[in-house]
Amino acid sequence: MTDAASKNPNTDLSQALNPHGSAWVGANAGAGKTYILVSRLVRLMLDGVAPEKLLCLTYTRAAAAEMQGRLFDLLAEWALLDDATLSQEITQRLGAPVDDSVLTQARILFARALETPGGLRVQTIHGFCESLLKRFPLEAGLSPHFDLMDDQEARSLEAGLIADLLLNAQHAERAAAMAVLTRALAENDVMSLGRQIIAERDSFDPRRAQDNLHVLARAMQLDSLRDADGTLPDAASLINAATAHFTPIARAAIDWFESGGTNDQAQAARLAQFLARHDTDAETAWPYLRAVFFTGQGKPRAKLYTKDRAAENPELAAAFDAASGDMAQLDERLKALANYHLTAALYVFAAALLGNYQAEKTRRAVLDYHDLVAMTNRLLAGQGAAQWVLFKIDNGLEHILVDEAQDTSPAQWQVITALAEAFFDDAGLAAQNDRPRTIFAVGDEKQSIFSFQGADPGGFERQRLYFEKAVSAIGGQFSYVRMIKSWRSAPQILAAIDLVFAGEETRKGVTAGNEIMTHEAERETAIGHVEFWPPLATPRDKDGLEAWQIPDTAPVSGRSKLAGQIAEKISTLLADAKQNITAGDILVLVRKRDAFVAELTRALKRRHINVAGADRMVLLQQLAVADMLAALDVALNPTDDMALAIFLRSPLGGLDEDALFQLAHYRTGSLWQAVQDALQDKKQDKKDDAPQDALRRAHARLDWLRQNSDFLSPYELLAQFLGAQGGHKLLSQRLGPEIDDPLGELLRLALAYEARHAASLQGFVHWLRQGSQDIKRDMEAGGSAVRIMTVHGAKGLEAPIVFLPDTCRPALRQGGSGERVQFDASTDAAGGGMPLWRAATDLRDSHNAAQAEAAKQAAIEEEKRLLYVAMTRARDRLYIAGWLQKGLSDAPADSWYALAAAGLSDTHRPSLAG
8 A cells, every 4th residue: 555545544444443442453465455455554553552462463474574663663753753643643543542641652662662572463365374383392292392394304305205116115005096096197297196185185084085985976876886995896797787778789780881981881890809808808899889889089979870771771770879879978987086096096096195294304303384383273172172272372372464365265264263262162252351362364355365364255255254253252342344445556447457357257266256347546636558459460370381491480379479569568668767767667467477478578678678586486496506417417417418408508618509410420439538638639630629628627617526526515516606616607607687587596495405405406405306396586576677576476566557468268278177177075084175086087987077077177267367367466557469370360258358358348448648
């Protein structure tokens, strides 16, 4: 929220800031959630609440730091104001009655906040849980000196345990489960599956596995197939039983089909293949019989036979018609049985993996971020020690405030609920006679976009109803406040947002109860601007050319054209001195960090426009890091020709393409031997004459790495190579200052590795590659460069000018489609989402397909909320654009572009340009 907000607050603030009542605030984007939270904190302290009795939980560390900064800035300012000005400030911001005692209290709040023992508790939910577990480790069953794993260490541990299970599944049940899974997955997919299981470990409780599988069998209608012992049949038994009566018909039909046309003869061939295998291997035979009745896409064939076949033998035609229903039922049962066994194997794999993961963490005395919340819930929900912990906490806790409540996961709500329950029991009620204890939350279900981290948009409303009932039961005050006024965006931008989400179907899953979306602009006189650009097509490959012919001109993709168009528009905006626009005022929001980000970055740099680059990068994909790892690989194993070639072509090696070709193409042994020979002038043929100076310098650097790799720790080796040996200078000269962040992270990881492992270079390189370390760059402030960010990364940020270029992507390609676990709440014996195998589309039984469809609809709804978040980042200008994939003439129906086009019709668009 801008500073203007402090001069003229929303009228709804009076209820939200009432220190004697709990409140739930649903605030539109730009309504000033941080402003409201800071104001409530101050109002509570003015009412006499000690700062140490307040707990404010935020979603990110950046949000916690911003809130604390704003709070201290406000209190520091108040400490120096004269009586009249301070009285006016308190009245306008808080609506609180002011007398001399209030003024005195306001002036000392800054000192009280600074002197609070342990500091003000404005922290993330994970930070709070960590501090609680550090305070009560024995009660939580933890080592008093436990450590928190970072992402790199956690991913390295996960990779090692998953690989170990793949290689050493010696237990019979475990080996059988792994065999089932590896038949359905590639090795890399098993690794991804294992990581997903660890991330979703709460759903894989082994105590619930059998109950859930029994419920799943009933939902899949498999129970009727069990024998007297309750055992399900195998696939071969099902096939033999269902096709026994059809086998004679199939034999008789072969000649009947062969005398027909091409399609009939194809049916005869399929039947012959089925009969040839049926007696020996029913499972191998079934695909051929299935192809008789179903297409390659799994749909029933429109015609099993041609008209002349039916006329020749009506009895056989009728028999095939009758068998089609039986085959459809068999196909459904076989799919259900396969998916049931895959789900059961999933549980066995999960039990083994999670058991090993927990055991290894216990051995190392470490926790991961998920454990912080899970262990805190266990601590607060247990018997005996839990009561003592809650007593110690609640004795010093009177008010709980929750920021970004729409992104709080069910497990995190469980922590908050356990802390707040004492507010509403008999003892808590007695303690509230003098001053009520309150719960306060602010959020916006329209901005719930972190389902991959457990956020549930419906949880915001469920928790409101829960706390409203709890507060009302003890006669307390509970207010539900809706704040629709935006302090951020100009009226034209807010009008565009309301138009895009005006349709009932578009609002579905975005607003609570599908209520109509309404925004009001505080900046009523501001002139906003919305442009809706036509999508740029990607030309098809030129027709009329043979496969070996090269077109005269290379086609330019729509993506490349759009990158150039946006860069040109930005250049025009920056060149207009009257508008006083800087590069830091511009924010480009994308859906994924893909090739478009690189193309736009290049287009901006060609126009000499400062660009900050992407907001997050994968460490191992950065060129500087890849070059460094290639150098380390050669130091460890000089005969690694690929690593040596990469090193020689990198800035660290300095050879050009021709020099490397001359060196490598004519060699008779390894590339390392060719380097040695070239340096010793053993080869006199000019074809092998590589530039000696560059090669000698490259060899000297490698020689230094090889000689020191056994004597220096990984950090010391990297630091000296980049510093004294000139590695950083060489990389910077070619790749620019962008190398500083990734190389700094590489050095940090080297130190982190040495803190927990033996200082081995081989071990460090292996550990590094097992993880997938991301670098999140600080993009909070625009600075003097164009920012390119994902919408998720830009949550909570704003910019005067926002471009949305990636709007033609189908919603269903976003997130989760490649995951092999889905969650089936309808079949969970314990009331949460039961893990269920997500089969490929053509292998889904009806129950699996229904759950996949539900997940698909949830993903579509989140995509619409993501569009809302993207549009509401803009203050003054919003540009909506997109490019089409090859062969498409219009944007997909579920894309952002289509949603925006439906709302921003031609009749409305002129009113959006200020």
